Amino acid sequence: MNDGDVDLVLRSTRVLTPEAVRPATVAVARGTIVRVLPHDAPVPPGVRSEDFGDDVLLPGLVDTHVHVNDPGRSEWEGFATATRAAAAGGITTLLDMPLNSIPPTTTVAHLRTKQRTAHALAHVDVGFWGGAIPDNTADLKELHAAGVFGFKCFLSPSGVEEFPELDEGQFARALAETAALEALLIVHAEDPGVLAAAPQRGGHRYTDFLASRPRTAENAAIATVIAHARRLDARVHVLHVSSASALPLIAAAKEDGVRITAESCPHFLTLTAEEIPDGATEFKCCPPIREVANRDALWAGLSDGTIDCVVSDHSPCTEGLKSQDFATAWGGISSLQLGLPAMWTEARQRGHTLSEVIRWMSAGPAALAGLHRKGAVAEGKDADFTVFAPDETFTVDPERLHHRNPVTAYAGRTLAGVVRSTWLRGHRIAIGSTPGPPSGRLLVRADPV
Template structure:
């Protein structure tokens, strides 16, 4: 704000100490104080009073496939970050694959940054990739500021990002642990997948059978064993199998440096409701049954699962064919993640404080941004989401901002309307109107 004071008021400000009526004072893009709702303000201050709309910290989404450059017909930084801003997300971390080139060398990271710099409506960070042949590139990428390294234990779906064998996993994990980095893992076991029944066609039940829970469970069990032996810090991506939860809980009790995420689609959609041929619901690992979903919610509540991220993984509409075996697997969720999770959370008795913990505070902690992001308190960036939690809307794909307006939520009525989104004290979207791109490119702190 160039020194000019801004005061944001709400009767429902979500702070680390709880929800309360408050005035949040902002100067030079940073929160400088959280005061009483009726506190006196400077005569030079601009006051924005949101009434009973809730003031949340901007969400931090650490699992987004932007696909830019190289597959920009699927998505791009301009459209992805607009969708994120429209959904109350003020920071995202971009996955290293589906872009061309993938983020697996410092030169490739530089290429991606050059593309993102002028297009980002919100703050953007980057994951690096761990491949069979790039162990030598991991430390340079770490030194260049990536937040960690993604690997697959089964085929990724794109040829330029091959999976790691168990031996290669141990080598990469050891290298990353050596410089204190974070390895994030798509955990499905290739042998279990190969042994599962594989049928083409439109039946969702056939697709679900082809990605059984045991593929996740086996991969996670092996991953935990390697992480325990090496002493590495490891994060499990997009958990969908509730059968793996006892393994995860036991590992955490034993002191394994393990964190876990799940996604809105696993928490809000069920296998029982997926129509045959509707591959907008296809993702890997898959959306599972309602009983499985209940266990994921319980694991969020007790801390076995740490956080919720979108795994926004779009494609062009033509790749979403009616054949579940060949359709692209990925859910486009940036704009709808907050209302989708809030709708389901409130129905189960959770509050906005829980949603903020899962989708902002803990995700900021995962990538080491907890000094700037993830909470409304003095010293943090003035990133906010203004949410009308009791208002509802029906999802119209034509109103979505991501490039290909395919969504598994089409026609669903959701609670929670994002009224405006703020980045470092600047309103970047309000009632569907966007400002010019104001996002910054973020690097991991040394």
């Protein structure tokens, strides 16, 4: 190793590179990975070094689906608490969703408000999605130029009045605009007509809530998205796929050359409807957690590449909004800090490797958002790392999680895999579950996407 400007060397018997998990030494200069060397490469005199032994050196996770809610609903979640949870969970980059904050990220002025709020509080790197709502199509070009990573829309009510859904005509107009910009439109895909026709019963029974959000609502909406994306040759991404019966539609569209990608979430891949107790509204999300057979089919779609990535959809709220009535409780799972161990616990039981999990949770989301410096332990990438002990276990205690309100569907579960430390551009930002001071940067989209 003869790079005179190397200022950090990290070593492990298990480094997850794009090619393989192997013993290696990683050399860092000014926050960038400059060399991935043999394990026994000498450390230059005076250079800071650390040997992680047999713990696995992973690329930092990238989570492109996080609701921070700050400003305006910061009592639900804020940039300080969300990014602390991210750092403690091995996430080094997140993208904030445009809704649940007040104002939503639907104009450049609103984006600047978000950026000012996050600026001094971020423990990890933070970027922003813009929002597409009925009356802001004319704002999308300026938002794109200001550096949002794409635009989010809803095809059914979002749950907050300041971020209304698009009807099909409005969706088509927004998609035509994003296609002209060569921008990505990410879609909450549930069909409002199907939802309106489904049985709507209040109360504490999870089976009643599940019946109110049938998989046919997802399937119909995804078919609509595909039809318009095909017609316009537009880039689209289906958020939080929970209906496995929609996967053949997505796979066929990909085969036909439609520029569509899809994500799912740890809660759809690790939890099941059959195990959710009545009244346990911490499990409520939209679309909902479905049955065991559906979960198995989602894993098949993840394995064959129909699902491109796995992200949290961390959508927290105050404890009071998680009432005992599934009809009125806020729909969202709080899991930002737990995604990696939750996924690893299930994945290894199904015979998947840690390399696959990290592809789904780091390289995949980075590629989706065009974060070219993220997502791999490779030369030229940011020196973002997660040090992970895959064989250790822990039991989830909500009081030890860093997101603002101690509500999670994973409470009391024993999970495999412990994050030892998290590193951002060559600086350790968390030791175990204890983050250091804020050191994240605000990111903007860089061309080409």
